[in-house]
Amino acid sequence: MGRGDAGADGTMGRPVIAPMPLADGLAGLRNRRPVIHSITNPVAIALAAGVLQAVGARPVMTEALEEMDDVVRAAAAVTVNIGMPSTARADAMVAAAAAARQAGRPWVLDPVGVGASPHRRGLMHALLANRPTVIRGNADEVLALADMGGLADGIGIDAQATVEAALPAAAALAQATASVVMVTGKVDHVTDGVRSFGVANGHPMMTRVSGLGCALTCLTGAALAVEPDPLTAAVLAAALMGVAGEIAATSVAGPATLAAGIVDTLFGLDARTFQRTLRVQ
């Protein structure tokens, strides 16, 4: 039984998350330097690799079907982002998800723009069949996913929904898929369908950084590599990104320097600053 299933059955009785284990998670990343295999879109790929390397993880980002099983087996966790789903890349996504399930690796699904086309929704079904450990999206994406599964009756899909509007859908989705669901926005919410946490860090300018959500998905993979409880791992990832964004935003001129500042802040973040800045609800 792989870690990929832990969210479904093994994590219900854990205590409330304290800052302490989160700082341990950061130390774990730096010490263990896990290999993370991420399929992400070309817009985000350099930033995502930068974020992974900044926390100590070692990114691999191949889309070659010929080596997918080899690479997934060598990785501690896998992440799949459905952006820019050209035929070859879509095949690679499904292969990576299947390999992760087969090898018992935890994996993160990012349903970016799932509402944009029937093609993405079809792809989503193929990916969900491989039981992601964590699903991370914005409110619209989580609402669209819940709607696909007939879980969003009466919720409605708003063009720019708030995180709060998506919380019932997130909980329903978590229960239906046995995944942890992270909905990111002003406050990032993480739920396994029973328990839920909010991470109230971050900065509004982060929404203008291209690929930052995709990078958070990759960071969630890194967190799963060092923290066996998917709910705690998802909170760790949201906390790292939120804290880094919040600190970096105090000294940058706009979204491009913010992107660089987040990578640099993650690289230099010490446990004390992390804990002091963290706001987990």
Place this chain on the structure above:
Amino acid sequence: MGRGDAGADGTMGRPVIAPMPLADGLAGLRNRRPVIHSITNPVAIALAAGVLQAVGARPVMTEALEEMDDVVRAAAAVTVNIGMPSTARADAMVAAAAAARQAGRPWVLDPVGVGASPHRRGLMHALLANRPTVIRGNADEVLALADMGGLADGIGIDAQATVEAALPAAAALAQATASVVMVTGKVDHVTDGVRSFGVANGHPMMTRVSGLGCALTCLTGAALAVEPDPLTAAVLAAALMGVAGEIAATSVAGPATLAAGIVDTLFGLDARTFQRTLRVQ
């Protein structure tokens, strides 16, 4: 009749462009937040997305044929850059251009490196058949395009031609294709074959920023989404990029910080600074 045809017949009688409507265009981008669908090359893709997000636009950059029609219909404008034209990407370019024409969306064609190979010239013919609203290139590219169409007799193709040397070819190309043509260089020139404007902003270091021309192409798509006159929209895009580059260049150490500085400057640019810095001829 789509906006994509407006440059051909509907814009001849408009008055000279004043700074005021250009500042209105920037405000329009920030208020309306148009979805722009851009196919661009992997070198430029992150910077192009950053530039689009900095002015308030929402980039989509899919190359998946399976969703091309869906995405183009959801977009306010489309841009196609022929860099790195692998078979799959070349197919996506033609599909995006055809979908834009079909859906009546304005679209921008960037003939990057069109002189490099017969493959690019063949691709160019397929794209031109879909009647781009704006064509944006450097002097060499515009000269190569005009030559392809038999419009450049006696002009000659120089390896590093000046913008001025390309102006007759730009005007001929605009008339032959019913597109607005933008030739970028020391001064950016924009013409519909009858009227023409020069934008004299910018900084020499901008020529060393990888992908900046490609990002300007995407920004031109964004401008077309809020400004119905293609000539004005092209001037708006050149003006935004030129002003941002000129301002950013005053406080950077080289091309990499200049790229970031342009994104940050576009994000924070206020109407007064924009108008005061602008030099439209």
Place this chain on the structure above:
Amino acid sequence: MGRGDAGADGTMGRPVIAPMPLADGLAGLRNRRPVIHSITNPVAIALAAGVLQAVGARPVMTEALEEMDDVVRAAAAVTVNIGMPSTARADAMVAAAAAARQAGRPWVLDPVGVGASPHRRGLMHALLANRPTVIRGNADEVLALADMGGLADGIGIDAQATVEAALPAAAALAQATASVVMVTGKVDHVTDGVRSFGVANGHPMMTRVSGLGCALTCLTGAALAVEPDPLTAAVLAAALMGVAGEIAATSVAGPATLAAGIVDTLFGLDARTFQRTLRVQ
């Protein structure tokens, strides 16, 4: 007989490398502005293009088979990085290497992650058959390559080998392939199997910059375009990157600003600073 073969037979009698010709190499790049054709992975592609443009080179990065011969013939040097070897990109790599050999262009092979899969090792054999002028990798990659060729008996492949541990393998590989081999690490070593040099510049934080090794591979291609001796060219590239990283590291906050700082430093580097900072052994 092309430059691509020079390392095999024409360079053995050259004197020890002094800083002076290296500074001349930098001037040569800025004056001649060689076209460099690089196939690299999407994580590194923007940084690699930025590095090339910063030193004056003109990058082309197409993966389109339809124009591979045209582009290679127009280039002064070629580089191939095997990262993210999807079917289409792997075909492009082999085509580029074959075109470089055919056209007599010097070319650089970067065996990134060659130990990751049989797919990469198979690809490596196809590429090595086209006789790279320079092979650049880290210690693990050079050890894996030597092992593939039966050259690493008793050396053993360590997960994070030091450069020093890889030196015998590097020399054996250089002799077996008639290529110059560069092993990058704390000190970058360059050998043609007989002579060898160490470049002791750089900064530890450089190992956390995504795609920097890939960018060095591209920079090595640029150096081959202006310096006919492959051993000297490889030292020039390592020296430029090491010196730029070392200078930039003094004033940056982390790996993202370091990446930008390296590009900016390369852009502004003067001969005197280059020579004064250089530590070639």
